[in-house]
Amino acid sequence: xxxxxxxxxxxxxxxxxxxxxxxxxxxxxxxxxxxxxxxxxxxxxxxxxxxxxxxxxxxxxxxxxxxxxxxxxxxxxxxxxxxxxxxxxxxxxxxxxxxxxxxxxxxxxxxxxxxxxxxxxxxxxxxxxxxxxxxxxxxxxxxxxxxxxxxxxxxxxxxxxxxxxxxxxxxxxxxxxxxxxxxxxxxxx
Amino acid sequence: xxxxxxxxxxxxxxxxxxxxxxxxxxxxxxxxxxxxxxxxxxxxxxxxxxxxxxxxxxxxxxxxxxxxxxxxxxxxxxxxxxxxxxxxxxxxxxxxxxxxxxxxxxxxxxxxxxxxxxxxxxxxxxxxxxxxxxxxxxxxxxxxxxxxxxxxxxxxxxxxxxxxxxxxxxxxxxxxxxxxxxxxxxxxxxxxxxxxxxxxxxxxxxxxxxxxxxxxxxxxxxxxxxxxxxxxxxxxxxxxxxxxxxxxxxxxxxxx
Numbered sequence: 001x002x003x004x005x006x007x008x009x010x011x012x013x014x015x016x017x018x019x020x021x022x023x024x025x026x027x028x029x030x031x032x033x034x035x036x037x038x039x040x041x042x043x044x045x046x047x048x049x050x051x052x053x054x055x056x057x058x059x060x061x062x063x064x065x066x067x068x069x070x071x072x073x074x075x076x077x078x079x080x081x082x083x084x085x086x087x088x089x090x091x092x093x094x095x096x097x098x099x100x101x102x103x104x105x106x107x108x109x110x111x112x113x114x115x116x117x118x119x120x121x122x123x124x125x126x127x128x129x130x131x132x133x134x135x136x137x138x139x140x141x142x143x144x145x146x147x148x149x150x151x152x153x154x155x156x157x158x159x160x161x162x163x164x165x166x167x168x169x170x171x172x173x174x175x176x177x178x179x180x181x182x183x184x185x186x187x188x189x
Numbered sequence: 190x191x192x193x194x195x196x197x198x199x200x201x202x203x204x205x206x207x208x209x210x211x212x213x214x215x216x217x218x219x220x221x222x223x224x225x226x227x228x229x230x231x232x233x234x235x236x237x238x239x240x241x242x243x244x245x246x247x248x249x250x251x252x253x254x255x256x257x258x259x260x261x262x263x264x265x266x267x268x269x270x271x272x273x274x275x276x277x278x279x280x281x282x283x284x285x286x287x288x289x290x291x292x293x294x295x296x297x298x299x300x301x302x303x304x305x306x307x308x309x310x311x312x313x314x315x316x317x318x319x320x321x322x323x324x325x326x327x328x329x330x331x332x333x334x335x336x337x338x339x340x341x342x343x344x345x346x347x348x349x350x351x352x353x354x355x356x357x358x359x360x361x362x363x364x365x366x367x368x369x370x371x372x373x374x375x376x377x378x379x380x381x382x383x384x385x386x387x388x389x390x391x392x393x394x395x396x397x398x399x400x401x402x403x404x405x406x407x408x409x410x411x412x413x414x415x416x417x418x419x420x421x422x423x424x425x426x427x428x429x430x431x432x433x434x435x436x437x438x439x440x441x442x443x444x445x
Contacts, residue, residue: 049362050319052312054259065350069300073293081362099433102315106308108348109357116341117349121292145365158193178341 004031004078004167006071009040011089011138018162024169033085033169034075036111038067039139045099046145049154060103065110074117076127083126083167091136092188097168098136098146112180119178132164139187152186195424196241197222199327200273202265203316204256205283207234209382210333211412214280214419219247224273228254228265230283256310259317266317276321278423279371281314281355282333285376287384287389289391292346300347307334311358319366328371329423334434336377336442344392352377356409358432363432371433374422379438380409401422405439414439 005016013078014028017036047056048085068088071173077088094108136143148174164183167173182188201218205211205242207229219225219242227242227249230233235251242249252268255261270276286302311332322328338347338352362373379385379399385408389396399408409415418437423425436442 038387041289049365052316053225059311061312062304062352065304069292069347076293091342093361094357097357097362097364099361102312102361102365105357105361106312106354109353110308112350113338113341113353117343117346118292118341120341120343121346139409165201186223 001025001169002027003032003033003035004028005035005037005073006067007037007039009042009139010039011039012037013018013132014017015161017164022162022166024166029077029078033087034071035087035089035165036068036071037089038064038098039089039091041139041141044104044139045141047090047103048100049102055136056066057103060109061107064107065114067112068111072114076122076142077140081125086118086127086129087168087172088112088129088131088166089132090131090133091139092149092182093136093140095133095188096149098140104140114173115180116178125178126174129175129178130137130168130173130176132161132168133181133182133184133188134161135187149184150187154186154187156185157160159185190340190439192221193420195366195426196420199277199423200226200269200275201280201283201423202226202228202269202276203226203280204310206252207238208327209384210380212238212414213281213380214415215249216242216412217251217416217420218278218423220245221386221424223278223423224248225249226265228283229353230255236268237252240414245246245439246425256281256314257305257374259313262313263317266321272323275325277327278329278331279314279322280331280333280419281311283310284384287345287348287388289344293415295347302350303347304424308354308358311355313361315358320369323369326370327384327425330362330368330371330373331422334375334377334440337378339377339434339436339444340442344388344395359434360432366433371437372422372427374430374432375434376415376418376422377436377438378409378415379441380415381409382411399441403439403441407439409437409439
């Protein structure tokens with residue numbers, strides 16, 4: 001399958017390598033599935049809200065959402081009425097909140113709910129839009145500062161993200177719409 | 190006036206209080222004894238609400254506030270704290286820009302208007318009120334989101350993420366400000382308002398769809414059904430509730 005992975009951070013690279021290992025081809029045009037994974041610890045810096053600047057909020061919230069909307073609409077255009085798959089990733093910080101991470105939590109939850117809106121509008125066109133939530137440790141610069149997602153220990157220590165993304169990009173997932181699969185070892189339930 | 194005077198001596202700002210849910214919240218908070226600031230974009234809508242509250246025996250004033258700019262919110266908060274010496278409750282309710290559209294056809298200015306009045310304004314209201322909420326012994330930040338911010342929307346697709354951002358901000362600040370004794374929560378109301386009337390006019394089937402899914406069989410009243418929940422979140426009885434979203438929709442959304 002030809003898949004576009006949007007993002008340049010470690011998560012996008014990890015997903016790209018995993019998908020290629022599974023026999024898929026990474027492309028920027030003519031794809032059948034798009035994976036949105038812009039999250040990058042290099043810019044996901046914790047900041048107390050009291051000290052957060054408008055520029056930092058813009059980078060986190062506005063630019064991430066603008067990029068998500070652009071990636072989704074471009075994917076729909078690329079699918080050109082043939083249907084396809086969109087997978088939007090996000091850290092579970094969207095669901096749990098994050099101490100000193102209100103700006104990035106806002107962006108992540110915005111992406112989460114964008115998944116549902118696009119699934120509702122584009123499902124009838126044969127476009128399956130779903131979301132994948134990952135551990136904050138994969139994308140935040142300091143997941144410890146953000147605070148614990150759970151008091152539990154991971155039920156699945158070595159969760160395999162690529163396998164789940166592959167499923168969400170496949171025709172087997174065309175019956176899913178607007179769903180969130182959390183693959184963080186079982187911390188967020 | 191309400192017999193519940195639990196907010197006596199408290200000062201509360203309610204954005205978007207010139208009509209709809211914001212007006213209902215303002216009326217209820219005032220009936221519980223708070224001095225309420227009607228932070229409205231237009232004096233034509235805000236002043237009559239403040240006057241009506243005063244006529245009913247409550248305490249209120251209108252401060253013209255445009256939540257799409259940091260400066261306007263700062264001027265409102267600074268002026269109120271200068272005049273009253275405190276700010277205990279900040280309610281961000283104002284919202285503008287929601288028009289039915291396809292995602293791929295949503296005008297950029299409509300999207301930015303939604304983003305500005307929800308996510309950005311929540312950030313600014315939170316940041317600028319923080320030192321005053323921290324100084325209060327009962328600091329409360331309450332963000333008015335929407336059930337669509339939980340479920341997504343087929344009609345106004347970018348309305349939903351704009352409102353979703355507020356829940357994530359509330360959860361994050363509940364963590365961040367807990368040590369300061371500040372409670373941060375959201376409500377997600379469905380109520381008879383000018384905004385909902387506009388949505389009904391854009392999507393004629395929407396009212397029937399909402400009513401058919403609502404166990405209580407009616408759409409909420411901004412003061413009695415929504416304002417009362419905000420009064421609870423603003424008061425002392427909610428002192429162990431933080432980071433939550435209370436969905437006030439007659440039982441329509443049951444997904445939590």
